Amino acid sequence: MMELICPAGTPAALKSAIEAGADAVYCGFNDETNARNFPGLNFSRDELRKGIALAHGRGAKILVAINTFPRAAAADIWQRAVDDAVSAGADAPILADIGLMDYAARRHPNQRLHVSVQAAAANPDAIAFYAEAFGARRVVLPRVLSVPEIAEITRETTCETEVFVFGGLCVMAEGRCSLSSYATGKSPNMQGVCSPPSHVAYEQSAEGTTSRLGGFTINRFGANEPAGYPTLCKGRFSTAEGAGYIFEDPVSLDATTLLKGLREAGVTALKIEGRQRGRAYVESVVRHFRHALAALESGSEADIAGLKPFTEGQASTLGAYRKTWR
Amino acid sequence: MNDPSAASPGPLPTIPPLLALAMRPLPLLPLQLVLTAVLQRIRRHNPAMFERLGNHARARFGIRPIDLPFAFVVEARPPRLSVVRDLPRSLDARISASLANLLALLEGRVDGDALMFSRDLAVEGNVEAVLALRNAIDDAQLDLAAELSSLFGPLGAPVRRAFEAARGRMIGPSQQSEQWR
Incomplete structure (x- = not known):
């Protein structure tokens, strides 16, 4: 059966994920070394050690996302994160930067390494490089591939593949976005914050809710209109061609209906996005996919409607898995 | 609902x-x-x-x-x-x-x-x-029922029951209160 890899932004969410049926939980340190560096979120070193003990006691694994790109002259922060994750007993760090991958492989040659989605390894040659050069055992595939393309990759590489099945989507090639940097000076890839909340403002008025990022008005939602995250890529803009979502609609990925195809494509693990979300999200989404995987094994029908309340914009998509625009 | x-x-x-x-x-x-x-x-x-x-x-x-x-x-x-x-x-x-x-x-x-x-x-x-x-x-x-009822000493149990009844009507029983029962 494919593994279920679940998010946790706090120790309580980690516990919820395990109780709901996660095979592995991924989390990050409370600093810029991970791509969900939001206030009140993430793990201290001590919390990680306790989380690993809890997970291992229940037969689950812990993966530590160290998936931002080290700043010049500050690589020691990221290297220390790798060292601390390994010494805490993490089952694998999830790394994006090629230099950090090299450091981890040299310093901890027996440690299992995963390639982050932020590395944007989207073809067999790139994946083979990570596997051969650093001994990477698994790659998290970017959300730009169709299911047949994933099948092609798994046929051509010995590296395990992990794919997203639920949660937020990113319109850019993973790890290559400058929209947040342009508007706020802070980057998801360097500081770990896409659209940092310090630069987000909401204004409530009779017309609805206006969201701004770094002074840019990016959307206005009517009173009962479903909303999305305050990111530039999901902004609704007026142009000479009309008003609308120019880059991407505010929707969430939901690949519940594609699990059979992903299994046949040779995927090893299914990943749920959302370390920034609450325990209620983690518990419900993990349980949903645990049931869907059980249904897949037994050949019965899975519930495909239960997750709508958790989706951005109250809508879901199959994203690039089914490229209807081609 | x-x-x-x-x-x-x-x-x-x-x-x-x-x-x-x-x-x-x-x-x-x-x-x-x-x-x-x-x-x-x-x-x-x-x-x-x-x-x-x-x-x-x-x-x-x-x-x-x-x-x-x-x-x-x-x-x-x-x-x-x-x-x-x-x-x-x-x-x-x-x-x-x-x-x-x-x-x-x-x-x-x-x-x-x-x-x-x-x-x-x-x-x-x-x-x-x-x-x-x-x-x-x-x-x-947080378990609000436990936090609230602890303030009322010997009356804690009825206060907890009253709060849980009201909460249950609004958001359902908490996991903690289910375990408590």
Whole structure:
């Protein structure tokens, strides 16, 4: 059966994920070394050690996302994160930067390494490089591939593949976005914050809710209109061609209906996005996919409607898995 | 309506307008005293929650249940809470939602982002402070029934039952209360 890899932004969410049926939980340190560096979120070193003990006691694994790109002259922060994750007993760090991958492989040659989605390894040659050069055992595939393309990759590489099945989507090639940097000076890839909340403002008025990022008005939602995250890529803009979502609609990925195809494509693990979300999200989404995987094994029908309340914009998509625009 | 016992952000009931109207003349001080004691108890028993607030521990949050005729001003450090008819201007952030959704958020029964997506939660002011507060509360796994009932000594058990009955009608039983039974 494919593994279920679940998010946790706090120790309580980690516990919820395990109780709901996660095979592995991924989390990050409370600093810029991970791509969900939001206030009140993430793990201290001590919390990680306790989380690993809890997970291992229940037969689950812990993966530590160290998936931002080290700043010049500050690589020691990221290297220390790798060292601390390994010494805490993490089952694998999830790394994006090629230099950090090299450091981890040299310093901890027996440690299992995963390639982050932020590395944007989207073809067999790139994946083979990570596997051969650093001994990477698994790659998290970017959300730009169709299911047949994933099948092609798994046929051509010995590296395990992990794919997203639920949660937020990113319109850019993973790890290559400058929209947040342009508007706020802070980057998801360097500081770990896409659209940092310090630069987000909401204004409530009779017309609805206006969201701004770094002074840019990016959307206005009517009173009962479903909303999305305050990111530039999901902004609704007026142009000479009309008003609308120019880059991407505010929707969430939901690949519940594609699990059979992903299994046949040779995927090893299914990943749920959302370390920034609450325990209620983690518990419900993990349980949903645990049931869907059980249904897949037994050949019965899975519930495909239960997750709508958790989706951005109250809508879901199959994203690039089914490229209807081609 | 969704099953209220499920950990999903389905629509939760609101206080009927007539009941809210009947509450309007009630004095606020007794409620303020009880809620202040609950806040101080939470502070004593959940130090990690206040660490998660980080630089925002001294922020002043205005919390408005949209279906009640009063609101709350809450500070974490030092722990202070006041019940007011109208929120003052001098706040770092304002959070508004129905009472049921606010209670469910406090107990981690709903996801804050999902409430934002469905427009059941509105935020103004310092969004970073609000996010820190949301994440700190979500990690704390608060059991409001236990916190409240502990204030009432020998009357704690009936107070707990009364609170749980009211909460059950609004957001369903908590995991803690199910285990307690």
